[in-house]
Amino acid sequence: MTSPAPFVVRPAGTADVRRIHELLEPFVQKRILLGKDLVVLYGSVQQFVVAEADGVVIGCGALHVMWEDLGEIRTLIVHDEWLHHGVGRAIVETLEERARALGVSRLFCLTFEVDFFTRRGFAEIGEQVVDPDVYSQLVRSPDEGVAEFLDLAHVKPNTLGNTRMLKHL
Numbered sequence: 001m002t003s004p005a006p007f008v009v010r011p012a013g014t015a016d017v018r019r020i021h022e023l024l025e026p027f028v029q030k031r032i033l034l035g036k037d038l039v040v041l042y043g044s045v046q047q048f049v050v051a052e053a054d055g056v057v058i059g060c061g062a063l064h065v066m067w068e069d070l071g072e073i074r075t076l077i078v079h080d081e082w083l084h085h086g087v088g089r090a091i092v093e094t095l096e097e098r099a100r101a102l103g104v105s106r107l108f109c110l111t112f113e114v115d116f117f118t119r120r121g122f123a124e125i126g127e128q129v130v131d132p133d134v135y136s137q138l139v140r141s142p143d144e145g146v147a148e149f150l151d152l153a154h155v156k157p158n159t160l161g162n163t164r165m166l167k168h169l
């Protein structure tokens, strides 16, 4: 293990949004992450944290709250040149702190990076983890990520091959 690399994780600002979009695009092309237009990213900027080194944004991640006790980690990306330096871990830990502060006690993620999330305490889930009442409310959401969480038929093509994971905070 190398010595800790000099980066910080901080809340994202509007000036980071184009860079977040740039980090995201290659993974949208590869169908690894859900695409987000700039207008959607600006609208959800408060959900994001970014990792920064020498004034350059090298990673990002977002916390989306879905229900009273339930949140989702979204758009977690670390730039190629910074992989395996603990940046992803630091972003997830920051998002978990945010989640706890908000009262969220369960964190969902939909991912191909199963090993990474398993090491962070997430475990694979098979079926619905919300009760029917909450399900009937969540299904009213226009948010595509919520539809993915519910495993609705119309988003199945987006989620193919991904693993549904959950962590109790």
Ligand SMILES: CC(=O)SCCNC(=O)CCNC(=O)[C@H](O)C(C)(C)COP(=O)(O)OP(=O)(O)OC[C@H]1O[C@@H](n2cnc3c(N)ncnc32)[C@H](O)[C@@H]1OP(=O)(O)O
Pocket (backbone or CB within 6 Å): 001, 002, 003, 004, 005, 027, 032, 033, 073, 074, 075, 076, 077, 078, 079, 082, 083, 084, 085, 086, 087, 088, 089, 090, 109, 110, 111, 112, 113, 115, 116, 119, 120
């Ligand atoms: C919910 C979603 O958003 S799902 C989408 C997830 N993102 C993607 O699929 C996009 C592509 N993937 C990525 O961007 C990255 O691979 C990520 C975000 C998954 C992980 O980012 P990284 O910064 O490489 O993660 P990080 O370095 O914290 O951990 C990876 C491994 O690197 C190693 N590592 C961590 N710190 C160090 C260090 N200082 N020195 C050497 N190795 C290290 C560890 O082996 C670690 O494994 P661990 O999980 O046992 O701790």
